[in-house]
Each structure stands twice: as structure tokens, then as C-alpha cells.
Amino acid sequence: MLSICDAYVTFNPGTPIAVPALRGVDLDLAPGEFVTVIGTNGAGKSTLLSAVAGDVRLDRGGIYVDGHDVTRWPTERRASLIGRVFQEPRAGTCSSLTVEENLALAASRGGRRRLRLALGRGAERARLKEHLARLGMGLEDRLGAHVGTLSGGQRQALSLLMATLLPMKILILDEHTAALDPGAAATILALSSEITGEQRLTTLMVTHSMRNSLDHGERTIMMNAGRVLLDIRGDERKGYDVPDLLALFKKTTGKAVEDDQLVLA
């Protein structure tokens, strides 16, 4: 469903501050596969997501979604195939638009937007309310509320719904619970698992927490220095716990994980 082939990205190439962010990443996701990505700061996991989404162009290599070579597609074109939830709740929604208007915008993603009123009536509105009710955040009664008045958790739930409202190929979750309080984070993670499981979505989730990376999805990738360091799946993964990951990281790189957040979170 998603293939990343020999991906290279260097920031500020040819300058003294050149940073190689991706150094030959190869990754294949089967349809319906939920992959968690973990790594220390600067390991390249966010760059990898940005490269898939289209915000960062590859210097070398290619990205294929559902058979389309999207390597040269701009972000807005890839959005027809890719749904995305950002780390920052403010980033994924529009404050000055209402809940219903945000959803209407998401409902026309990938299609040709036309000069007709964006907000539906009757049946369409009832359908949106049903979707919102499933989030369990009381948003179904606040269709006309401006998103700027919602809490971070509510915004992120809305963001998740917007990303998955239409049938699409890849769902990208970019540390989408990192900016939330623990309670809201747990709720959003549970919702993410529920929605992806139900729709059998091919998902790429970056997380800062080793715990989350093992508890969610069915395959865990650990990145280090712009490469895929570990790729754990299947029965092997079931036996893993956080200390096992740490030990494996140390064994492979010869260094201990220094990023406290990775261990503690």
C-alpha cells in the first residue's frame, strides 16, 4: 500500500550546516497494516512522515502509494490519498471555522471543490452528527461552535475524524497525542486504534513513547540516524517489552538510549 524506496533527504545541502535527515530508508506497508515509528530526537521519524505527506521532497529514492508514484506530487495532491493528524491540535483544524465547516472542508478533500454551499442539510448533517457522537466528546451538539473554543483533546479528536472521514489509502499520525494531557492522550489513542481497526486503515504513527509503540498497531519500526534500525513484527513483537527494546537499541548501536522521554513516556 505504501512503499518508501531508498529515501534520502538532506536539509541545507552543500552548506556547513547540512543535516542528513534520511539516509536510505526502505519501508513497505501492507494494506491495513498499522505501523508505529519510534526513535530518538533527530532520528528522522518526523522527516519520514513529512516525506510521505509531501512537505519534504526526497533528494533520492521514491514514494509509492497504492501503486501511484507520488514522489513528485505536491502535498495538496497527495491529500487525496493520505489523511493526516498533526502533533499540534491547532495545526490540523481551523480555529475561525465552525466544527461543521471544518468537517465540510474535510468532506470535499481530494474532490473538485465547487461553487455550491458547503454545509449540507438534513441527512448529511445527521450523518456528521453520528460521526461526531462516536468521538464521545459531545461535539455532536456543537456543530456551530467555532473550533477555537474547543479543548486540545476535542480538536485532536475532530482532526482524527477529518483525516478519516473519506475513504483513503494512508493515515499519518504525527505524535498526535504529544501535546495533550495524559487523559486526553489516552482517549485519542484509543479512538485512533478503534477507527483504524474498523476501517482497516494502513497507518503510520510516530510516537515518542516506547510503551505506545508496542501497545498499538502490529509492527514497530525504530529509527536511528536517518535509517530504519529495528523492524519488529508478528510473534516476535508480542514478546517484547520496553526493556527489550532498550536492550536491542543498545546492542545494535552500541549506545544506551539517552532520551529520557522515550523510556519514561
Added chain:
Amino acid sequence: MSMLALSGAIEAGLLFSLVALGVYISFRVLNFPDLTVDGSFPLGAAATAVAIVSGINPLLATLIGTGAGACAGFVSAYLNVRFRILNLLAGILTMVALYSINLRVMGRPNISLYGEETIFTPFDGLLGLGIWTNAVVLLAIAVAMKFAVDWFLATEIGLALRASGENPVMARAQSVDNDRMTLIGLTISNGLVGLAGSLFAQSQGVADVSMGIGTIVTGLAALIIGETLLGSLKVGWATLGCLAGALLYRFFIALALSAGFLGIQAQDLNLVTAVVVAVAVVLSRARRKHPLHLRTRLQRLFARPQGQKGA
């Protein structure tokens, strides 16, 4: 203030409410500080004046003026999205170029429309309103344009435009082409300004190459006064604010001029405008708490329990 001065102030207010609507789309909705306006306003006037003088139907001439303004907006947007010229500079470049273009269009610094048939002429006898005829026609046009903008911003393209202006990252993730939105938004914005220029020339009976100076500041003044009074979160209120702001602004200017208030004379107009905008910006910062914030007061008056709101 004489009746003539009052009707003149209302005419000017209604004309500038069209500019304010355009400025609302560029500055507020699209978050693009577009200075093309000072050039597209006289361009609309010039194109219409030339068309009328050469015998073209006034309605068609008005459309030509509107279209000319729209083209100017497209040029500014194109400079910005295609060549990545800073938005402010892109507008300034177009504005400066338009000064020469307007002279070329007219072939001389001004064209008189005295005695020509304008879009207002058919209503002269029809309505029997005397000096208020133009004001009534302009009111109809301004209200129609307000609702047209409201409608447009509620369409699928309009929503994409609003998202693009406020949160371009999110807009892209929802498959919105931000460059395309800039092109569409500035074209419509300057189309409205061109329409204002066109109607200005027809109601004043003259198109002048220097009539554009300060248009953007007046438009902003109207926009900000409207926001201060009515708030800006909902499109319908913001566009209503454009009308109310422009009318109030021109009314008080006329009042100050006719009363000889503080010795203000016509040549002080741009200074007064700049001061009003500066004061209005300061006021609007504190508008939530400010007693002038009419909409807050209205809402308190007609407060409904939360959750019952339809949309």
C-alpha cells in the same frame, strides 16, 4: 450638515463599503495585505469612463471596470504565487504600474462623465427620489454584494479560501491548493474594488488618475470600524460591519468637514483617515471589553442558552 452633503456622505460610504468588502477578503480572509487596491480602484473608474464615453452601455461598462480591477488583483496574486514576490511588494508593484496603465487607459489624467448616460441615469425619473437616487441604487448594490460575499465564503471554494488564509498547513492537508486560493481571492477582492471605482466615477461624474490615493486606508478604516462594532468571527457580521463601518466613517468625515470641526478641511482627509485607522486598531485590540462592542451587547441582550444555537 446640508441634505446634499448627507446624501453625498452616504453615497461615498456605500461606495467604500464595496472597497471594505474587497479589503476584508484580502486582508482578513486570505491574510494577504494587498495594496493593489490604490491602483485597481482608479482602474475600475478609468475603464468604465472610457467605455461609457465611447458609447458602450453603462451596465456593460461597469462590468468592464469590475473585470479590469479583477485582472489587477490576479496580477498581484500571480507575482506572489508564481515568482514568490513578498505579498506587500507584489501589491505595491501592481499599484505603481497601474498609475501608468490608468493614464494609458484614459489617454489623459481625467475623463468627465458629465452629461453621459451612467448606470444611475435610468433610475433618475423612475424612483423620483431626487438627490437620493444614487444612494438608493448604491445601497441595493452594496447589500447585494454583501450577501454575494457571504454566499461565496460559504461555498466549498469559499471554505477552502478561508482555511487557506487562516491555516495554510491544514488547508494543504485537506487538498487545498493555497496558491490557487490566493489567485481566486485577490481576483474577487480587486473585482469588488474595481466595481467601487467604476460606480464612484459614475456617481461623481469623473474618473481621475489620482483618485485612488488612500483607497486602501479608507477601506481598512471601514473594515476595522465595522469589526470594532460588530465583531469579526462570523462572516455575515464582518461583511455587515464593512457596510456599517464605511457609512459611519464617511458620515463622520462629512460631519467634521461641514462643522469645521477642529478646523478640518478637505485636504486633511488622508491625515484624518490615517489617524482614524490607527485609533481604530488600538480600540479593536480591546474590543471584547470595550463598551463600543455593539455585538457583544446585543448578544447579551438576546442571550440564548448555549447549545441551542442552530449554526
